[in-house]
Amino acid sequence: MSETQRAGTAPADARSRQSGAVGRLLAFAGSRRxxxxxxxxxxxISMLLGFGPYVCIWFAARDLIAVAPNWAAAANSAVYGWWALAFAVGSIALYFAGLMCTHLAAFRCASNMRKRTIEHLMHTSLGYFDTHASGALRRVVDGCAAETEGLLAHKLPDTAGSVAMIAGMLALFFLFDWRLGVxxxxxxxISLACMFYMMGGRGMDFMMRYMESLVKMNKTGTEYVRGIPVVKVFQQTVHSFRAFHDAIEEFTRLAQDYAVTWCQTPQSLSLMAIxxxxxxxxxVAVLAAPGETDIAHFATNFAFYAIFSAVIPTAMTRVMFMSEAFQSAADAVSRVEEVLAxxxxxAPATPRIPHDNAVVFEDVSFAYEGADAPALDHVSFTVPAGSTxxxxxxxxxxxxxxxxxxxRFWDADAGRVLVGGVDVRAMDPSELMERVAFVFQANRLFxxxxxDNVRAARPGASREEVMAALSAAxxxxxxxxxxxxVDTVYGAEGVHLSGGEVQRLMLARAILKDAPIVVLDEATAFADPENEVKIQAAFKHLARGRDGAPRTVLMVAHRLxxxxxxDKIxxxxxxxxxxxxxxxxxxxAxxxxxxxxxxxxxxxxxxISSGEGSEA
Structure with a gap:
């Protein structure tokens, strides 16, 4: 799905599936669910035990007020103090144990999410990476897993604790004096109403657009970093990378609009209330006190509620962050599932083996997703085995x-691409990869x-074979x-190569692989005249296998x-x-x-000539 399409459908999809986000996340945790x-x-349980000290304080205050001013008569005050300490220690211990459990599950879940997405991407057609920027994929694979880790490790147990806290709080509100409880x-x-206003409707749409904006900034940011050398050479500013600049501006406007226009008033009201x-x-106390017959008991209740009300901000803050975490997790797991989709x-159930190395295009048509016109429209040509x-x-x-x-970076929409008389879709992908070596203009060294860079083409190759391939290239x-x-680490201690030199190393990879079919795309794109001469010499070696038999070569070139x-153009x-x-x-013709x-x-x-009247 394209970025534009995903931006339009993500809010609706996330709203419909948010309720199942936790279940979909826990599926990644496996046995640790x-x-x-x-x-x-x-x-x-920890949260419920956390109410114990407040209740013990109430009992101690009740006994002290009952015997005032003879405080020594309150013999159970020390007992209540020890019970309060026991409740507090027990609450902390259980919470720590609970977090240990959820962290173990969260780490396994995040690990499995990364492993599954990476494994899936390893089997995805290479053309997928042309339409999905590496920055966006990195954000999904790594960033989304990290976000869900926080949800499962902290927010989910805190949510359970918050539910227990609210239930226990409601019970305690009406335990001693229902009027003060109300x-x-x-x-x-008031706080819940403000939260529903901020998080529901426009707030949910904001969270989807917020996550989309983060992905866009990661994608354009990666492109910007890679283009920094160009910026330095031409003394440009960030405005020369309009996409990155616009992504930052969009994120800024989005965050400011939501925070100032939508959330400022309800958030202020919520914080003030709790x-x-x-x-x-x-x-309530002023109105109810005149009718009380036991003013000391009423004062004790008032003291309890005044102290216990300090729990309310903690409970409501957790509820607020819980809602945000669930929205983020729902979006994160949806993005991971998009990658997994x-x-x-x-491999076909019964893969076929080509009988030779000829390449044939039979009435092939192909269009990129979202394109107005096809990239290929009923194209037919033949590359005979051993020809160029x-x-x-x-x-x-x-x-x-x-x-x-x-x-098979892409599959044809219509027609067939044949290798040795077999449709490439009917071949085992590993068999196809073994038969084809390719050198494209966008090459990178590890x-x-x-x-090791050259040996990546054939990991089992000996050092001598690698050296021979380098010499041939x-x-x-x-x-x-x-x-x-040859043992120099690329990129270490300022070791870098020109585009033409990198291209020759890519040719060495192709020579070492010794595949019978070679696909070259703009192999001289980054070559200066000296490098081009050497690349042309490398072509002669590449066009023939180790046994001397000619390879089938399909080459793309702008330099005629x-x-x-x-053999044919x-x-x-x-x-x-x-x-x-x-x-x-x-x-x-x-x-x-x-x-x-x-x-x-x-x-x-x-x-160019400096002489007068000469042409330039």
């Missing part, structure tokens, strides 16, 4: 999309040694300048000089294959390719 229930029970209920009712709960007792590449076919054409013509369909000059040669020697324009043939044949070649020749002969 029972610890959550046990922790909640212990927390509830007075204590007034600030509770913080001054004892004030509501005074008018991402399409995966499953180049895809060229204007930007946006569908070249990269076509190359991505071979290793923070590991150059040896024209990487000897790269290794010569590194402090520890790299495709002159291709397919010209894609606006998603359609408009021309096919050899370089000479296409130039002679005078079509789109011929015009592109003329433009290319004019570009390579273009130069």
């Amino acid at each position: 029972a610890l959550t229930y046990l922790g909640c029970v212990l927390s509830a 007075a204590c209920l007034v600030p509770v009712a 913080s001054a709960a004892a004030v509501f007792l005074v008018p 991402a399409p995966v590449i499953d 076919v180049a895809l060229v054409g204007p930007s946006g013509g569908g070249k990269t999309t076509a190359a991505s369909l071979v290793p 923070s590991q040694s150059i040896l 024209q990487c000897d000059d790269i290794l010569a300048k590194l402090p520890d040669g 000089s790299t495709v002159r020697g291709a 397919v010209v894609l324009d606006r998603g359609r294959a408009v021309e096919q043939g050899t370089h000479d044949a296409l130039v002679a 005078g079509g789109l390719y011929a015009r592109m070649w003329a433009d290319y020749e004019q570009a390579v002969t273009w130069k």
